[in-house]
Amino acid sequence: MMYIGIDAGASATKAVVVNNEGEILSYVIVPSGINFKVSSEEALSKALQKSGLGSEDVLYTVSTGYGRALVNAKSTSSEVTCISRGIHKLFPFVRTIIDVGGQDSKAIRIDENGRVLDFVMNDKCAAGTGRFLEVMSNILVKPIDDLSKLHFKSSKPVKMSSTCTVFAESEVISHISEGSAIEDVIAGLHEAIAERVHSMSSRIGFEKDIAFTGGVAKNRGFVDALSKKIGLTPTLPGEPQIVCAFGAALAAMKKYEVTVSRP
Amino acid sequence: MSSQRERSRVLQSTRKIGELILEYFSKAWDAKAQGKPVAWITVFTPVELLRALDIYPIAPEHFGAMCSARGLALDYFQEAEKKGYSQNLCSYSRCGLGYVLSGMSGLMPPPDILVTFRNSCDVYVKWWQSLRMHLGTPLFVGEAPYVLTSDDLDNYVLDYVVKQLEQLVNMAEEKFGLKLDMDKLVEIVKLSDKASELWLETLKLRRFKPCPLGGRDSASDIFPLVVMQGTDEAVKFHEELLNEVKEKANKREGIIENEKFRLLFDGIWLWYAFDLIKYFEDRGAIFVYEPYSEAWAYRLDASKPLESIARKVLAMGLNLDIDLRIERFLESIKEYQIDGAVLFSNRSCKSWSAPQLVTADTLSKEFNVPYLLFEADMADPRQYAEAQIKNRIDAFLEVLGER
Numbered sequence: 166m167m168y169i170g171i172d173a174g175a176s177a178t179k180a181v182v183v184n185n186e187g188e189i190l191s192y193v194i195v196p197s198g199i200n201f202k203v204s205s206e207e208a209l210s211k212a213l214q215k216s217g218l219g220s221e222d223v224l225y226t227v228s229t230g231y232g233r234a235l236v237n238a239k240s241t242s243s244e245v246t247c248i249s250r251g252i253h254k255l256f257p258f259v260r261t262i263i264d265v266g267g268q269d270s271k272a273i274r275i276d277e278n279g280r281v282l283d284f285v286m287n288d289k290c291a292a293g294t295g296r297f298l299e300v301m302s303n304i305l306v307k308p309i310d311d312l313s314k315l316h317f318k319s320s321k322p323v324k325m326s327s328t329c330t331v332f333a334e335s336e337v338i339s340h341i342s343e344g345s346a347i348e349d350v351i352a353g354l355h356e357a358i359a360e361r362v363h364s365m366s367s368r369i370g371f372e373k374d375i376a377f378t379g380g381v382a383k384n385r386g387f388v389d390a391l392s393k394k395i396g397l398t399p400t401l402p403g404e405p406q407i408v409c410a411f412g413a414a415l416a417a418m419k420k421y422e423v424t425v426s427r428p
Numbered sequence: 429m430s431s432q433r434e435r436s437r438v439l440q441s442t443r444k445i446g447e448l449i450l451e452y453f454s455k456a457w458d459a460k461a462q463g464k465p466v467a468w469i470t471v472f473t474p475v476e477l478l479r480a481l482d483i484y485p486i487a488p489e490h491f492g493a494m495c496s497a498r499g500l501a502l503d504y505f506q507e508a509e510k511k512g513y514s515q516n517l518c519s520y521s522r523c524g525l526g527y528v529l530s531g532m533s534g535l536m537p538p539p540d541i542l543v544t545f546r547n548s549c550d551v552y553v554k555w556w557q558s559l560r561m562h563l564g565t566p567l568f569v570g571e572a573p574y575v576l577t578s579d580d581l582d583n584y585v586l587d588y589v590v591k592q593l594e595q596l597v598n599m600a601e602e603k604f605g606l607k608l609d610m611d612k613l614v615e616i617v618k619l620s621d622k623a624s625e626l627w628l629e630t631l632k633l634r635r636f637k638p639c640p641l642g643g644r645d646s647a648s649d650i651f652p653l654v655v656m657q658g659t660d661e662a663v664k665f666h667e668e669l670l671n672e673v674k675e676k677a678n679k680r681e682g683i684i685e686n687e688k689f690r691l692l693f694d695g696i697w698l699w700y701a702f703d704l705i706k707y708f709e710d711r712g713a714i715f716v717y718e719p720y721s722e723a724w725a726y727r728l729d730a731s732k733p734l735e736s737i738a739r740k741v742l743a744m745g746l747n748l749d750i751d752l753r754i755e756r757f758l759e760s761i762k763e764y765q766i767d768g769a770v771l772f773s774n775r776s777c778k779s780w781s782a783p784q785l786v787t788a789d790t791l792s793k794e795f796n797v798p799y800l801l802f803e804a805d806m807a808d809p810r811q812y813a814e815a816q817i818k819n820r821i822d823a824f825l826e827v828l829g830e831r
Contacts, residue, residue: 231815231819241822242826243819243822243823243826244819244823245823245826245827246823246826246827246830268816269816269819280830281823281826281827281830283792283798283827284823284827285801286819286820286823288773288803289803289804289811289813289816
């Protein structure tokens, strides 16, 4: 018997399968593309396949993320709740979570029971999200996975004056044409996005311990830049990108229990 | 089925607002045809005084809101932007300027006089000066100093505004040969006060659980208090509305069936996105208090008409010191049993948005009331990210549900 959480995010769709104990049996990450229905079906069937179980064993499914309403699931839950559940299960000592995804960044404060006390999300702007880095990696013709490696080679990060994705694009081009090393530009971009996320998160404070989640937390360069700004060492899940889907699976387990306990 | 349900969430009285608005504009054209002067005014400019002078007041801000609600604003925005007005300017001003630049063939008759008071908004004076530049119409600019303490509503600050009201009367007399009829002014002030009294009484009924008047109603029902103050129609509308809401309250009938969360909304409404109110209501959340809807009511004393009107010009919500505003905020939390606050950071209205964090922090620290702050524009749908906002609303309501 198992439960599934699907996080249909702006950039990637994640599916996580958990057992009765809330332990992860399998997970997958697929690109969201332009059709959440298609990507969520794909994520779901691949995750089931990996778990070795069949769809008849699934007791409850919860979807979350931008495409949550388009996913074939029993109910939906917001990312803020799902991320909090996921992190609380993994690291019960965490009180502050900073999640940076494809289109959103958020900071969440939770209590000792994993309950959300407060949260803050980015304004209507792509700066400070994964999209910013995606755009920049395209201009620099460097795969997004290389950004981390190059970051740590930088000795003199450039100072980006604009965090607007559109303006930063031309700024990157002029830095490169003026002869800045690519690694310095990349480190500068990480600084810029970290600064943005840091100022947004400051409103709810940084109560210890802090954890970073979301796809962008896989980028060690960004993690390095943000940790330095905050002045704390974050707890990092093994796969930061699936925490939200994991929380959705835990929510599915809880919702199933509520359903069956009712006569 | 769902449209039936949605309809039932709007009060009978509220449904009459659309007609009232069209009638209001049609009467403006009638006035124009009869040779009466039409004034374009900014809101919280003394409508009562203009009415007593037999000048017909129209508020382009209201026009902007209405165009946005009816999906007509975009053409006007683009008209203004084509001429070089920046998208970063207030959307009401872009709509009004676009209307002028596109030939004024719609609902608003061209003005004979432009009247504004600098009492809340930084854009007013420059916007009205731009209108004068395009139209060549005479302009009156009044100055209402910022109200730092409630004493300012009685001291030399008040005298200063009264003086300017007298200057406005002089200007109307000189330009149009009109005479101010004091008896008429007293009658108009009485009617204006009556409509305000009725609206305040109506709003108080939202303290009932379940709440008998929702966000969709309050956003529309203010119209008679924006430009129709001092008319019988405004009083009649608010009498009927009060009766309807009273009846609902007595029957313990709410706007939504299963009222789970009672919310405060801070800001001007997003006129093109009324469905957002429905989105909240579908999830058991209802708006029970908005500083914006309350702001339109102001009690006047007919025995001192000019002082009263001057006080109203001064006491316009955004012209009040932030401490005075917060005080009212905090009272409302208790009065209306509010579970959470939704703050709309409006790209067009910096005077409204700038102090929001101060109020929000006070709310959460003093009352432990959680809040949601989101960004959009009041009239320009191009600044609105629906999925992103709904995403935040879902998370916010889940947080409220867990408390």
